[in-house]
Amino acid sequence: DIQMTQSPSSLSASVGGRVTITCRASQSISTYLNWYQQKPGKAPNLLIYAASSLQSGVPSRFSGSGSGTDFTLTITSLHPEDFATYYCQQSYTTPLTFGGGTKVEI
Amino acid sequence: QVQLQESGPGLVKPSQTLSLTCSVSGASISSGGYFWSWIRQHPGKGLEWFGYIYHSGSTYYNPSLKSRVTMSRDTSANRFSLKLTSVTAADTAVYYCARGEAGTNKFDPWGQGILVTVSS
Numbered sequence: 001d002i003q004m005t006q007s008p009s010s011l012s013a014s015v016g017g018r019v020t021i022t023c024r025a026s027q028s029i030s031t032y033l034n035w036y037q038q039k040p041g042k043a044p045n046l047l048i049y050a051a052s053s054l055q056s057g058v059p060s061r062f063s064g065s066g067s068g069t070d071f072t073l074t075i076t077s078l079h080p081e082d083f084a085t086y087y088c089q090q091s092y093t094t095p096l097t098f099g100g101g102t103k104v105e106i
Numbered sequence: 107q108v109q110l111q112e113s114g115p116g117l118v119k120p121s122q123t124l125s126l127t128c129s130v131s132g133a134s135i136s137s138g139g140y141f142w143s144w145i146r147q148h149p150g151k152g153l154e155w156f157g158y159i160y161h162s163g164s165t166y167y168n169p170s171l172k173s174r175v176t177m178s179r180d181t182s183a184n185r186f187s188l189k190l191t192s193v194t195a196a197d198t199a200v201y202y203c204a205r206g207e208a209g210t211n212k213f214d215p216w217g218q219g220i221l222v223t224v225s226s
Binding site for chain 1: 152153154155157166168169170202204210211212213214216217218219
């Protein structure tokens with residue numbers, strides 16, 4: 001299975017600030033990488049697919065980059081509703097696997 | 107707007123079979139280009155993918171769970187199901203159903219999730 005490692009596991013940030021989350025795959029996955037946001041008690045919500053494509057309806061302050069084994073999710077100008085847990089998911093091969101999550105806290 | 111809704115018992119006894127159903131509205135589970143999955147999340151933990159049932163009816167199961175998992179579908183009712191046998195406390199989790207898109211393998215949308223507790 002492809003292992004997905006996210007860092008950091010948690011971080012503190014401020015409203016209006018900038019956040020960068022890293023996801024590393026245990027082998028090359030080209031750009032087959034998706035990002036999700038999950039708020040407490042809710043299902044994950046797709047933000048970014050194919051490493052850098054913004055899902056319809058997702059604010060442009062979210063962006064993704066990377067290829068191969070190293071990927072980043074960047075949130076510019078944090079809004080209060082952005083405080084949540086973020087997961088990466090490799091979509092390169094089965095079994096599809098997720099990272100352990102990064103909790104963004106105030 | 108595509109919506110998914112999980113249903114099933116919230117409490118299952120150890121060694122029994124967990125059975126969940128996902129009802130889909132706004133899209134046909136037989137439509138090409140998509141697959142239908144189950145994903146679970148242990149309390150306070152990450153996400154684990156069970157596998158999929160494709161629009162054609164073919165299935166793939168995560169090898170880590172394969173021996174205990176069966177997915178099926180009812181196209182007339184536009185829903186698909188999960189059966190997980192021989193459950194233990196380690197199977198206590200929130201179970202989500204989700205639509206996957208072939209090619210990108212992205213999951214969108216998801217159901218709201220259902221908490222299943224395994225306890226006697």
